[in-house]
Amino acid sequence: MALNVHQLHIFYTVAERGSFSAAAQTLHMTQPAVTMQVQALEERFGTKLLNRTTKRLELTEAGLRLLPQARKAVELMRDTDLMMVQYIEELKGRLQFAASLTIGEYVLPRLIGPFLRKFPDISVDMKVMNTTEIIDAVAHQGLDFGIIEAPCDVPGFDAQPVMDDELLLIAPANHPFASRDQVTLEEAIREPMVLREKGSGTRQIMGDELQRHGVTENELRVVSEFGSTGAVKSAVEAGLGLSLLSVWTIKHELALGLLKPVSIAGVNFRRQFFSVRLQSSLLPMPAVALLNELRELSHE
Template sequence: MLRITLKQLQAFDAIARLGSVSNAAQSLSLSQSTISMSLKELEDRLASPLFYREGRRLVLSGFGREILPKARDILDKVQSIENLGHSSEKTLSGEIRASVSTTIANYIVPANTGNFLKIAPDAQFNLRVGNTEQVITDLRRFQSDIGLIEGICNDSQIISQPWRKDNLVIIANPDHPLCKKTNITFDDLLAQNWALREPGSGTRDTFEKAMRQYGGQTFTLSLAIELAHTEALKRIIQVNYFLGCISEFAVQREIERGDLVVLSTPFLNLERTLYLLTRAGQTLSPLMETFRNFCLTQSVDDRAV
């Protein structure tokens, strides 16, 4: 006879995702005492603690990290069975838990979500925004089911599929001295002050890779500022003599208005691929599978617009 219940697994999963009994209770619309009891029953069944306390937050124990993927897989499969029961209604409803990197969140997701909701008007998006490393971490911790990133993912627990193409550009304000130069060199770039995205972002990784490919592993930049927000980065470059490197579709309006200028640097390979991520072995609900396929129908050769 099975002694572990779905209610116990749901409580375990919610605490792992949200970090506390109170947050888990709110997420599942249950009382804190019910969540605490379910967790205690599960730990008693398994004869091992699943969490330890770190300040006010509950953090997975080693054993908890080991069984979380199995628990989540069971819950996913049960959800799939429930969804099959409603398949005759031809409706796609439920929550889409996705983590997306910053540039994608600002400039691609608004149109994508709007277009998808025309197909599945009863879907609800729960979006988390961070840099590429944070998106990968969200998937590993089961805080999201799909990720959209600008960088490379080498995690063996994550499936990475090419999604679409994008180009980065070197930008400056119109009064920057390099805007008057017709043939910009690599040494010219090294001589400038820079404002860049933070380490761990896909944009920063692509830029540094391009610089290393052309100038070798030991190039040195004068870095004036690092920022995790593209909009703030653009504003800083507009009012200072800094160079920056961001996605071309993030600066379309500023270029059209003349607020920023794209410098010609054909010696740098700043093209990159954006990727869609899922966990290896994950069973997606019909809604999540439909959303994944919707994203992938945008050819890898299409530019982000």
């Protein structure tokens, strides 16, 4: 009997998710169907792969040996998808995914248009959520993937860089900094600051980089915090303070001359956006195509 790659994928999903029920939800299968496929794989090899206890599943010695090979098979299928999408012009289907606030409101609307013109038979359903909500939605609500603003180290998830980004110090057009291309870190932290809320990807990147330079957030003159980038920009324009925002979010204001970006000498707020998916899932071809297109468009 030939080895069934689909059964390997199911076994890998069960092992990664830790239960037949969780694997069934991930694979959009019934739990009995998942159990039957794993049993068929065990019959093929003539050995138990999983010990089923009342509390949890445990891999047998045979299962532990098979798991890395199953992982390679799943990865090979993903790589094959990525290769073949370059040759398939007529992709169809509904693509469901989520993006964090900055990406969903300011980045993707500019980039999805060219993708949909290239693949007119694909429809996009994008939800805007915070990172925690995205992880939950991908794990439990059937979304294909998410795009977030920081690396993801959640067990069972795979994160891959998909786009580059940079935070810039921004000042209103009438601020003394607006006539300068660069300021020192000491000058910057003396200014009143208007920031995104704690827990946002933007705030995390800012805090991590400042800490690398020996500056804690307690040393900043934070006069206001807002839960949206639009509110932060409006506050900066009104002269409430300076801020650090993604270069993607301020293109319109820069073009109108409402805001001025200023670099901070020796400080680099570059980061990457990441696509996240369950390790045990296979992305549909439209998702592979979109992520590949975003990588290309964002570097043009």
